[in-house]
Amino acid sequence: MRRFRGEAENKVDNKGRVSIPAAFRRILEEGDPDWSSGLNPNLVIVYGRRNRKCLEGYSIGSIEIVDNLVSNLPRYSKEREILERLLNSQSIYIQLDENGRIILPLKLRKLVEIQTTAVFVGMGEKFQIWNPTNYISDMNLIEKNLSENNLEEELYSLLDNVKNQN
Amino acid sequence: MRRFRGEAENKVDNKGRVSIPAAFRRILEEGDPDWSSGLNPNLVIVYGRRNRKCLEGYSIGSIEIVDNLVSNLPRYSKEREILERLLNSQSIYIQLDENGRIILPLKLRKLVEIQTTAVFVGMGEKFQIWNPTNYISDMNLIEKNLSENNLEEELYSLLDNVKNQN
DNA sequence: TTGATTTCCATAATTTTCCATGATATGTAT
């Protein structure tokens, strides 16, 4: 499965319309089991991640993996109900329009402080949508953390450890 | 099967009429085997959940899954009888009207303290209907619980464990 | 009849769809 990669900055009009970057559309199309040439792909936007000033976009395929994991938990267990709250109540289906745009409801724009511009950030199996300024801050925070503690090499070495466990 | 996602706050008039959020209607339509374009879908409202100040709405398809689970229990077992009580005697069929509304009987509104406004909360295979204030409290309770006990990570890791069991 | 319930109509606000345009890019033949 191909992944969401790269960054793009697009305009948001006062109805909340934004273009999804063309590169991301291709991934959404591939990831939507109902999609076929000529149709407009669906996606899911999750807005409920704690401590995170951004929205997250998932292809239908990716979100179904998560949904199915939740569905395998005991139906009325506390854990499942909490997860449904975090994942389902705090998310919405959206379908791209004919021009490759979606509309971000006002509620979500306010939540992540998006007004006239949105940054789309590829994150592999999902992508994020940021207020441009907040995105820069978040990037700087990561950079700072990495350089101050010289973490980069250590971080990448994590990858090999994971591999060894498989 | 698509899932109930997102939150919506709608007015309840003094006859008990409320609009079902349009996004939820689509799911109810898809989930009702008798539905076809032009008709109004049915749903089931369960009001028998203990310790929970909300109503729960199921598509016909979803409630049948739950019903079947109950039917798989020994016919005259105590457990089955109790579950039939909670799920069957404490629930009703409702059909949407021409405008996408249902009427919530006074009895149910009193039960969950709904007066002029109701919040609809997507919970995957079902949705919940809350008094707005009670919903906020419930959400805060979850938040608090998650952050105080640093449970979020643990909760998400549950998903990975589930995966490993397959 | 009288109160309650259901059906039907009306409307403002929102959302969706459709069309238009300039900017980029992609391609093709000379």
Place this chain on the structure above:
DNA sequence: ATACATATCATGGAAAATTATGGAAATCAA
């Protein structure tokens, strides 16, 4: 490479359809 034709993309505006909601007429029940 250059020039020209063809797509695709990001964006704006406006028409059309849908939603949420209130009120009134029609039906029903006791």
